[in-house]
Amino acid sequence: MKKLLYLIMLSGLLPVSVHAQKIVINTNAAAIVYQPDANGHLQQIYLGKKLSDTAGYRNINAALNPAYATGGSTYLNEPALAVKHADGNMSLALVYMGSEVRHESSNVTITDIRLKDPAYPFYVTLHYRAFQSQNIIETWTSIQHTEKEDVILNRYASAFINITSQQNYLTHFYGEYNYEMQMHKFELPPGIFSIQSKLGVRTACNYNPSFLVSPNNDVTENTGEVFAGSLAYSGNFDIQFESLKLNIDMGNSLKIIPGINAYASSYPLKPKENFETPHFIFTYVTNGEGQVSRNFHNWAINYGIWNGHQKRQTLLNNWEATYFNFNQDTLVNLFDGAKKLGVDMFLLDDGWFANKYPRDNSRAGLGDWEANKKKLPDGIGYLVKEATAKGLNFGIWIEPEMVNPKSELYEKHPDWVLKAPNRPEHLYRTQLVLDLTNPGVQDFVFGVIDKLMKESPNISYMKWDCNRSMDNAYSPYLGKNQDAMYVRYTQGYYKVLDRVRAKYPKLDMMLCASGGGRVEYGALKYFQEFWPSDNTFPMDRIKIQWGYSYFYPALAICAHVTAAGSESLKYKLDVAMSCKLGFDVMVKKMTEREIDLSHTVTDNYKRLQNLINYGDLYRLVSPYKTNFASLMYVDSTKNKAIVFAYNLESLEADTYPELKMNGLDPNKKYKITEINLNTGAKPAFPENGQIFSGETLMEQGLKWYLKRARTSSVLELEAI
Ligand code: DGJ
Numbered sequence: 001m002k003k004l005l006y007l008i009m010l011s012g013l014l015p016v017s018v019h020a021q022k023i024v025i026n027t028n029a030a031a032i033v034y035q036p037d038a039n040g041h042l043q044q045i046y047l048g049k050k051l052s053d054t055a056g057y058r059n060i061n062a063a064l065n066p067a068y069a070t071g072g073s074t075y076l077n078e079p080a081l082a083v084k085h086a087d088g089n090m091s092l093a094l095v096y097m098g099s100e101v102r103h104e105s106s107n108v109t110i111t112d113i114r115l116k117d118p119a120y121p122f123y124v125t126l127h128y129r130a131f132q133s134q135n136i137i138e139t140w141t142s143i144q145h146t147e148k149e150d151v152i153l154n155r156y157a158s159a160f161i162n163i164t165s166q167q168n169y170l171t172h173f174y175g176e177y178n179y180e181m182q183m184h185k186f187e188l189p190p191g192i193f194s195i196q197s198k199l200g201v202r203t204a205c206n207y208n209p210s211f212l213v214s215p216n217n218d219v220t221e222n223t224g225e226v227f228a229g230s231l232a233y234s235g236n237f238d239i240q241f242e243s244l245k246l247n248i249d250m251g252n253s254l255k256i257i258p259g260i261n262a263y264a265s266s267y268p269l270k271p272k273e274n275f276e277t278p279h280f281i282f283t284y285v286t287n288g289e290g291q292v293s294r295n296f297h298n299w300a301i302n303y304g305i306w307n308g309h310q311k312r313q314t315l316l317n318n319w320e321a322t323y324f325n326f327n328q329d330t331l332v333n334l335f336d337g338a339k340k341l342g343v344d345m346f347l348l349d350d351g352w353f354a355n356k357y358p359r360d361n362s363r364a365g366l367g368d369w370e371a372n373k374k375k376l377p378d379g380i381g382y383l384v385k386e387a388t389a390k391g392l393n394f395g396i397w398i399e400p401e402m403v404n405p406k407s408e409l410y411e412k413h414p415d416w417v418l419k420a421p422n423r424p425e426h427l428y429r430t431q432l433v434l435d436l437t438n439p440g441v442q443d444f445v446f447g448v449i450d451k452l453m454k455e456s457p458n459i460s461y462m463k464w465d466c467n468r469s470m471d472n473a474y475s476p477y478l479g480k481n482q483d484a485m486y487v488r489y490t491q492g493y494y495k496v497l498d499r500v501r502a503k504y505p506k507l508d509m510m511l512c513a514s515g516g517g518r519v520e521y522g523a524l525k526y527f528q529e530f531w532p533s534d535n536t537f538p539m540d541r542i543k544i545q546w547g548y549s550y551f552y553p554a555l556a557i558c559a560h561v562t563a564a565g566s567e568s569l570k571y572k573l574d575v576a577m578s579c580k581l582g583f584d585v586m587v588k589k590m591t592e593r594e595i596d597l598s599h600t601v602t603d604n605y606k607r608l609q610n611l612i613n614y615g616d617l618y619r620l621v622s623p624y625k626t627n628f629a630s631l632m633y634v635d636s637t638k639n640k641a642i643v644f645a646y647n648l649e650s651l652e653a654d655t656y657p658e659l660k661m662n663g664l665d666p667n668k669k670y671k672i673t674e675i676n677l678n679t680g681a682k683p684a685f686p687e688n689g690q691i692f693s694g695e696t697l698m699e700q701g702l703k704w705y706l707k708r709a710r711t712s713s714v715l716e717l718e719a720i
Helices: 004-011 287-306 330-340 379-389 408-412 440-455 483-502 540-547 569-577 592-612 696-701
Strands: 022-028 030-035 044-050 081-084 095-103 108-116 123-131 136-145 153-154 162-163 169-176 183-186 191-196 207-214 226-232 236-247 251-260 266-267 279-285 315-319 345-348 395-396 459-464 508-511 558-562 582-586 616-621 630-635 640-647 669-675 691-693 712-719
Touching: 022 123, 022 540, 030 279, 030 330, 044 162, 044 279, 123 287, 123 582, 136 153, 136 266, 136 287, 153 251, 169 191, 183 266, 183 540, 191 207, 207 236, 207 251, 226 251, 279 287, 287 616, 315 330, 330 345, 330 379, 345 640, 379 395, 379 440, 395 440, 408 640, 440 459, 440 483, 440 630, 540 569, 540 592, 540 616, 540 669, 558 569, 569 582, 569 592, 569 640, 569 712, 582 592, 592 630, 592 712, 669 696
Parallel strands: 315 345, 315 582, 345 395, 395 459, 459 508, 558 582
Antiparallel strands: 022 030, 030 044, 081 153, 095 108, 108 123, 123 136, 136 279, 153 266, 162 251, 169 183, 169 207, 191 236, 207 226, 226 279, 236 251, 616 630, 630 640, 640 712, 669 691, 669 712
8 A cells, every 4th residue: 555655646636745734624613634644535524613723623534534435446335426537437536735825805715635546547625615713615617638538427516515413313305395494304324325416406305405314313503513505506406315324344433425416417528628516605603503503594695696795685476366367457556455455566577478378378479578458458667657657666577488388488489499309398387397408498598587677677677487396307408418418408597597697797686497497596696586485374473484594585585465374364464574574465455454454564674674684583482383473583783683573373382482582692682562463452471561681581581462363573672
């Protein structure tokens, strides 16, 4: 072995001093540390709390913890990278070549670690962008080669994380249309567990690519060690958790391997081409799951989502109010409704377009993006003008990647759809997916937005929907080269979004895919908010919003008050106000009293929007563990806070929780005001109007006064 190392050094592949070199990637609170072993293979020697001194990071692992495990050589478990070299050799080895550090800003440091196959001109760079004050690390991998022909990438993960604790509990978020982001926690058994998607588009529909891992089952919101990550990718993903027990080389450890799903996705990498994997975003904390969320929210607002600091618009959407059944007059009437509610914008949903095959239901018209002349004789421009005249912004729905066979677009371009030869055309919601690998289709999709914006530059918002997954998927454009079709589709999607954002940076965009089917940070880079679910029943929404809150900030989670659910309007408003408030109602069917309350809550929301949007989230009582839910936001100065409390299907016999607050300054005094009350209604909390220290509110808390099922209260706290 020594001889081999000597030869490698002589060949100039390995700097002489590399063995001792530690590569420390840290934030203000956490660190991940690498060091090459005697063979030049890079090992992860530490992942945990940041230590005060680099010398403190020692390699105490008897077992191997590869920084980026490769397939076909000596690592015999699930690799991060597996390739076929141009000469057919299926093995890959990587040795450490060097690393560089750059400071992007005083808060952000980038570390690049270069690796190379000692026998082939095949290069890998591991990138780490560390956000100091957010305690977030974003990592991804670039792959290149100068071999004579293509190298086939059979598996190409974004990262490879070693967790050395002996037992690990995984929390992940599963779901389905209407039931997104349901939390599930269990102890990982030996073997491989994976959360993944093969849906092609709308890929987060069944699993969100986000998770938390903790060594103990008793982790709380405020205590306990947690590693949490989220993969930023809008295509097929795969996050594998390989739990090794009693493994001779590996000992007991957990390997987390997030990346593009290798299923049907061998990628032929051309010489000199650079393949960049999706980014994996993670945090490590020692003070519980609440801190995980605050780290992610802080990062998302500052770096992760589009225009994180731009004020979000409250809105009235017409989808659940009218579905496809509207005309120009109905809409203009709804503008008046929007004014009565006090919102900023009107959002026109599906059903406004197509003439030869009018979009009167989901069976026709998709792809023909001309205003329907019968419903809207004066076009979109007229609606924008009317809305503006009434002091409202105007938003519009599109679903530009899809087509109904009953459309002019399909008649003109039958070769523009993903459709496997020799298979029947398989429709879902009577539609097909356009072939975004095709640059002509990319131009078309970009053109949908561009044309609307050129014709009506005052459009201030677009809801970009996506209502099916791929099946029998085959790209006519790629022809025989289908191997990386799923990957190339997603690349096409990002290309279009890059163009949209370069040209329309100020346009607000809502990410929607039959609800939350596309919620992940690969897409949220381009969108400033998302539609979390078509399920707007408030009790279900409490749980869905709770799930999203682990990784996504409240300002991005659109929450609309609708007719769904028999709960009181107040309850619906209180649930929606804890995220980004909107409405999807027929205002003309509401009573004056209901309109009054809605307006009051909208005004309260706008007054407290900064607190709800940018405050620190503290989850207080979990709807997954009790028949109650409570959460609060505290602003950065700890002068303002807002507490939301909800009863679910609670019974008189239930044990009521304590409403112990969190995140306040123990030494400040806070005045409590119960808000969002119907005119003349009595506050549920007798503490209304009283003053308490932060210490009392956090240590002793308040009694839970809500007794009846499906009732709620919102408390505003102000330091005096
Ligand atoms: C699915 C979305 O989730 C709904 O909000 C609505 O926009 C419909 N599509 C329209 O077809």
